[in-house]
Amino acid sequence: MSESTVDANVHPFPPRHEQIGLGESERQFRLLVQGVTDYAIYMLDTNGQIASWNAGGQRIKGYKADEIIGQHFSRFYTDEDRSTGEPARALETARTQGRYEKEGWRLRKDGTRFWANVIIDPVYDEDGRHIGFAKITRDITERREQQRALEVAQQAMLQAHRMEAIGQLTYGVAHDFNNLLTVITNSLDLIAVDSSDPQRVRRLIAGAQRAAERGSLLTRQLLAYSRRQTLRPETHDLNALIYGAESVLRRGVGENVEIELSLGRDLGEVHIDAPEFEAALLNLVVNARDAMPDGGRITIRSREHTQREREGRRTAGRYVVVTVEDTGTGMSPEVIEHAMEPFFTTKEVGKGSGLGLSQVYGFAVQSGGDVTIDSTQGGGTTISFYLPVRDGDTRLGEGDSGAPIKILLVEDDPDVQAMAIESLRFLGYAVLTADEGTAALEILTRDPEIEVLFTDVVMPKGMSGVDLFREARRIRPELRVLLASGYARGQLPTIPEGCDFIPKPYRVEDLGKRLGALLGHPPVPMAS
Helix, strand or coil, X not given: CCCCCCCCCCCCCCCHHHHCCHHHHHHHHHHHHHHCCCEEEEEECCCCEECCCCHHHHHHHCCCHHHHCCCEHHHHECHHHHHCCHHHHHHHHHHHHCCEEEEEEEECCCCCEEEEEEEEEEEECCCCCEXXXXXXXXXXXXXXXXXXXXXXXXXXXXXXXXXXXXXXXXXXXXXXXHHHHHHHHHHHHHHHHCCCCHHHHHHHHXXXXXXXXXXXXXXXXXXXXXXXXXXXXXXXXXHHHHHHHXXXXXXXXXXXXXXXXXXXXXXCCEEECHHHHHHHHHHHHHHHHHCCCCXXXXXXXXXXXXXXXXXXXXXXXXXXXXXXXXXCCCCXXXXXXXXXXXXXXXXXXXXXXXXXXXXXXXXXXXXXXXXEEEECCCCCEEEEEEEEECCCCCCCCECCCCCECEEEEECCCHHHHHHHHHHHHHCXXXXXXXXCHHHHHHHHHHCCCEEEEEEECCCCCCCCHHHHHHHHHHHCCCCEEEEEECCCHHHCCCCCXXXXXXXXXXXHHHHHXXXXXXXXXXXXXCCC
């Protein structure tokens, strides 16, 4: 065969990918890495010494290759991170877990900080030996600042919506408060002028009591929007709470909307924050009202439900279910999907803050329950929230010997003190009084039979109820303490562990329940 003869099975020119040898591939890869400027991409040896450097590293961190190669990578970390051993921990995590990724502050050559996203991967040779680490760093300071700015804007928006909600609620209840005060003040005036007719006096007192109770509930509704505090759960009968809030709910819907209650019997008790529950119920009723611009019917139901297996946020167990049904316009599937997100609203600008359903959902979840929505466009809406049933009595005021329990009442307002004395005596307690902290401590020192200290939080002469609590417990470690105040809990000094708190205004029944819980006694039944 001549030299010009070519074997048909041999290609005169190999494919292009075979022409590029391993060295050429490595050269192109190095050019690629070197050309990247948005990321610092470099190699570390097994000890963390920098073995290579790219243009991104120089742009982000300010070092040229000859300035940084051979240096330990920990020089990019802050003093705080170096003192806690973060660089070594990063390499160990990458080596043992196959990857390390984290965000944090890093240092440039000029000493300035930037917020970095860092990834470290271990590198092995052909024989599986660990020969170093590949490290990628990205400067995400701008993204972080944008996120922080967004968070600030969201917080500002939340505050604006809260203030809008407070304003709307305040405007709405101002008229009611004036009516309630009219009832109370005129009832008292009429009793003062002529108290000779006992039946007339009882009728006026009953009217004033109802007005005061409605005013107390309105105040708690307002505080539900303005306060920033954790839930204070107690054991409650939900039906009783719903009946108690009925008048507020009816006023909230107006004249062209009918409210119907259909409450189940023999429901288990729940452990919830009552004002937050009432606020949640009011939110649902107001939303239902807004879905019926031409009028309609709202039905509030309660029933007990046994959950056999986990579903959504609900674990197996017993729940009391409260549903609010309306005959309104209903929701589309898309609206239902977002209905419980903060600020989501389908109402016109200025007509709603979008906080209502998110408050309901947050309350239910914090209480160990859940919320569901069942709705069709044009077919009305049913919103149900599930609250778990609480897992499951000597007469109040009597000790083991049958003698009345002694309570030291500390209250500087004479009218409030007189009312509290009558309430405590009605509940069967023996009452001693003081109008400031120093006098109270003297009484506690000389009378070891006092079992309960019942004190206002805000008092004169420099000693608050919290200060008195601490001094009293130093003298009498076993003493039970109940604090009271007309301020919202979030506006007061931190209430210490080891004592209970009752907000003003309180009813005799509420006071009895608090003291009963404090002493481990059942409450005194109140006359209807």
